[in-house]
Amino acid sequence: MIDSDYELLDNIIKRYDGIEGSLIQLLLDLNSELHWLSKDVIWHLSQRIGIPRSQIFRVASFYKAISLTPVGRHRISVCMGTACQVRGAERLLDTTESRLGIIPGQTTKDRNFTLNRVNCLGCCAIGPVMVVDDDYHGRMNSKRTEKILNALGAE
Ligand code: FES
Structure with a gap:
């Protein structure tokens, strides 16, 4: 971690200073800012709030919304x-995989993108659907996929 990460971490920890039972919300806030929680983050958190690392890991690994593996700045999910x-x-997924050089479940080396395949998102009428960060894109095709990836700075 770099100094600004520690500063960010400390600022988030301060939000919950002295608030009993706030570990889950604290972890969610950290995950939201950092996109994932590294061992360094958990170690620092443990030192600052006085909760054992093992307990923090246990709580963090229970919640799907908290990631303990690196997640890119942009999260792309293709509905399968x-x-x-x-x-x-399938074509959308192929286009995305070859453009980013990763397969579902992976993150690019520059930590810009994480690709996932997901099940029905509940908006089949506008399929095929791709979710980029929190934005749903319907009636997708390879050309539109390329356009979105270009706009997000894919190499
Ligand atoms: S199958 Fe893709 S949104 Fe339902």
Whole structure:
């Protein structure tokens, strides 16, 4: 971690200073800012709030919303539900994989992108669907995928 990361970490920890039972919210806030919690972050947190690392790891690993592995600045999810597959989701995934050089579950070396495949997102009518960070993109095709990835600085 760099100095500014420690500063950010300390500022978030201060929000919950003295608030009983706030570990989960604290971890969620940290995850939201840092995108994932490294061993260094957990070690520092443990030192600052006086809760054993093992306990923090246990809580963090229980919640799917908290990541203990690196996650890119941009999270891309391609829906591979049946309706999206029928409408070309496989091509979208191929385009994204080859453009980023990663497969689902991986993060690019520059930590810019994490790619995932997901099941039905509940908006089949606009399939195939891709979620980029928190934005849903419907009726996707390879050309639009390239455009989005370019806008986000994919190499
Ligand atoms: S199958 Fe993709 S949104 Fe339902």
